[in-house]
Amino acid sequence: MMTTGLLPEGFHDRLPPHADAAAAVEARVLEAARRHGYERADPPLAEYADGLSSRLKDGALIDAVRFVDPVSQHTLAIRPDITAQVARIAATRMGHHPRPVRLSYAGPVLRLRAEQLSPSREWRQLGCELIGLDSVAAAQEVVAVAVEALDAAGAAGLSIDFTLPDLVATLAAGPLPVAPERIESLRAALDAKDAGAVMQLAPAYLPLIEAAGPFATAIERLRAFDGQGALVSRLDALTAIASGLGDRVAMTLDPTERHGFEYQSWLGFSLFVAGAVREVGRGGTYLIVHADGAEEAATGFSLSADAIAANATPAQRRRLFLPLGTPPAEGAAMRAAGWVTVAALEAGDTPEAQLCTHLWANGEPRPL
Structure with missing residues (x-):
């Protein structure tokens, strides 16, 4: 039942x-x-x-x-x-x-x-x-x-974590070949930061685990890793995007982050705010x-x-209590001024019962 x-x-x-x-x-x-x-x-x-x-x-x-x-x-x-x-x-x-x-x-x-x-x-x-x-x-x-x-x-406390969703596919098809049947396992191992699994699947990809962290540091590590220039256009693009934000947000880079980016192509990003235990957007x-x-x-x-x-x-929560009998025009004027008004509908009603922060008295709002 x-x-x-x-x-x-x-x-x-x-x-x-x-x-x-x-x-x-x-x-x-x-x-x-x-x-x-x-x-x-x-x-x-x-x-x-x-x-x-x-x-x-x-x-x-x-x-x-x-x-x-x-x-x-x-x-x-x-x-x-x-x-x-x-x-x-x-x-x-x-x-x-x-x-x-x-x-x-x-x-x-x-x-x-x-x-x-x-x-x-x-x-x-x-x-x-x-x-x-x-x-x-x-x-x-x-x-x-x-x-x-x-x-x-x-x-408040905005931060962005960038990623490159097609990174493994780009490298596997170019400078760091990987057997097709191993690519999905390699992506999962890199996403999980499982160095042991990456070592068994494709040791050349191990530096990507270390290339995660504050944006400026991570981008330089990726440039150092990209000896053959397969990632130059992507890394230049990331740098341009980051420079456009200036100091407005904190920025990190995790090039092999995969969760939540199943259909993204060359760029992915997660959005965080202060106090949140996980991202508030992607x-x-x-x-x-x-x-x-x-x-x-x-x-x-x-x-x-x-x-x-x-x-x-x-x-800020501002609720203005209008005692029983308050002229409608006075309530309308306060709402036009930006107040939330709560009108008493019976004689026993109180500001406290209506969770009000102010009381309308003698032609003005008084804090409670």
Whole structure:
């Protein structure tokens, strides 16, 4: 027998003031994006599973909840990520639009399983996608917009961890050949920083484990490692992106980080804020797959409104209690001035009962 009021594992109610805080984060992030030309798209919660999984190269819907649509009898998927939907919109409904297309979005996503460090299976995702370019200039813009959006949302202690998702593939196809059947195991060993496994699979890749840490140090170690110049363009691009940020954020580089970057191409980055136990967002470059098989470059980032709100500087909570009988015009004037007003609806109501910080008395707000 199900107990009334319980929710399934991985789901939770968002209560005040946390729901309000997350909504405020969402609004500020989207407004920061809008000021850079990113217009909002709002795709549906569910789509045909086959179409959704085919839009991002190597972006299979392994985390999607699927069900059979009783109307069409086709398999639908509840989106575990909105990026693929934005890719569909850009490739179809906005396929005629001059490139690049700048789109922002916000909405709930649902995942089949929770991650170890993130027990929620349902959360609100927001972000930006720049469709049509994955150049250095595009990456610089997207990273800068992500930082500005987090600033606008009130996040403090920003840091970015860069990675090179196609690093192993690039080296294995060029200066450091690796048997195809070993590449996936090598990627996993490097991601886990398992020196013993890397030694057995491909000893030449061992220096990559040490080439992780503060950005300036890590980039120099990678340049020293790249004796044949296979990574010059990527390392120059990373340096340009980092220099554009200046001292606004702390920066690190982990060239073999793989988790969460399954479909990214040459660039990936994770976004952190002070107090968070894990990243609050990710981004990078990737490829959109069109219906005819053609590929299109894109760059973007996504954030978790809940994670940002939980670690952002809390907004000052000002609630003004209006005693019973307060003229409506006085309350309207205070709301126009930026106050949140809570009107008494019965004689026994009190400011304390309504969690108010101020009392309207003698024509002015008085702190409690």
